[in-house]
Amino acid sequence: MPDGDREDFAFEGIGTRWQVSAPGLLGPALRTRLLDVVERFDADWSRFRDDSRVTAMAREPGRYEFPAEAGPLGLVYRTLYQLTGGAMTPLIGTSLERLGYDAGYSLRPSGSPLPAPAWDDVLDWAGTTLTAKAPAVLDIGAAGKGLLVDLLAAELEAGGVEAFIIDAGGDLLARGPDPVPVALEHPYNEAQAIGVVQLAGRALCASAANRRAWGDGLHHVLDGRTGRPVRTAVATWTLAETTMLADALATALFFLPGDELQRSFDFSWLTVFSDGSATHSAGFEGTLFS
Template identity: 40%
Template sequence: MRPSPDPLPRPDARPWTQVWRTPATGTTWRVLTHEPLPPALREELVALIDAYEEVFSRFRPGSLVSRAAAGRSDTGPITLDLPAGSARMLDLYDRLHAATAGRLDPLVGSDLVALGYDESCTFVVQDGALARLGAAGGRPVWGRDAHHDGDRLTLERPALMDVGAVGKGALVDLVGQALEAAGVEQYVVDGSGDLLVRSEQPVRLGLEEPRAAGDHPTATPRVSGVIGVVELRRGALCASGSYRRTWGPGLHHLLDAVTGLPVGGERVPVATWAIAEDAATADGLATALFLTEPAVLAAAGFRYDFALLRGDGTAAVSRGLTALPGELFTA
């Protein structure tokens, strides 16, 4: 499902001899470079990631989004002054929310909690959850109950944001920007499978075949091989899959925000890969492909390439994939 964490070998490519690892977003991230990262830069990256999670991680009780969700509903709107540059992510959510007819919504945090994917990862569906899930169940809705002016976000009532559809990619972009500001011109940022590439030579990335991991979302999915490849010099490749982070029949982290229920069905993808200029956009589109057709996203102005596998065993790729070059292998 996700891009291969190790670029596939090319005989004409300079090897990525330096690999720096750090914990982030509940997993391990890597930065691949040709030269070692200076200690001061590594410390800067650790601080950047920690500061980001202090704002946007719903798994941290003291984060800004967690505190906004715990606010009282009788005290009026809640104003969040987000870090500089957050407007870009909020604008992207505006576009994705509109393009998917409201099915992609960062205010699905309470739905995930009700289904068991909560701060403590209990993975136990709460009593009466079905009656209050999604926009249909009265949960706050992006665009109606949330408004932003630049980096300032206003919630009309308490709501739990889950920025997972875009947020990991946005953080990958921030790490890339920090590397470039420090003079690192060639790198691969691997945010646990969300990849940002800056390289003089093409970096060949494998698309892993999805295999179920079992019922627990922290289990490691089985990988039987590479089912496609993409080559990038500059760009991002992000992936999403409904078989990751599952904790019961039909329970996974990819929700339709209108119903609040996990997406499913034979024609719904089980795995998607999106290629865009930046990781935030690629990350968001990889999720949006579960909720609407690729042509609808293109008509909304998104410029991207993609590959996807559906539940009925069929596949689809964009016309531009072969020009990257890239391909999805077929039998």
């Protein structure tokens, strides 16, 4: 999409800067529908607003009905929960709050790290029905942004837009005939790149310990078994057919090697570690700089 033929629609949503780029015009009605999707998603899944469905679950046990996207989201989370032995869990919300990543963004720990509750002790997730057996702070941040990208892509396609790029704070989905070059940001210097990917028809997501970091070594990727930040990988990238899956697996790489995850999922990956070493899948589409 040459710049002269492209329209960029930028907005804020779920705490992230978004940009939707497409050839031609995105009419006012379609823009409104995109914003409505973001608002509805936030009202269902955000733990940062008092009126969300997730906040209601945190206050009161019971049965809660969620939209259709809850079905595939629950399946991905349950699989990764089992593969990681509980390290990656949607019940990490209370652990994040304990370390200061709370609704008020206090960024001040209120106590020692708190492990997440065991899934089957507090939550039954059956399709679009979530039953909280006790108050539970759900946090789908490991896959939620990617899921919302996919929902916006579906809205664009329903509106007749066949070629587009959705950029959700660096997590990307590209549709169209032409590959899009994407730089892979250096985990310790955002002004530098460690490589480049030619993105074509797939989603590219990243996760890094230096993003959403605060205090003394605190960041948003927690091990559900301990409630402590992960200290292994420092940055990961994944490419998959859906942005939800790419997003979830970018976090899962902090807990499991990519080749183990590839036994259950079709994706490619790159992981960079704190000592500067890196490993990637045989089919990784990117080129790393020497």
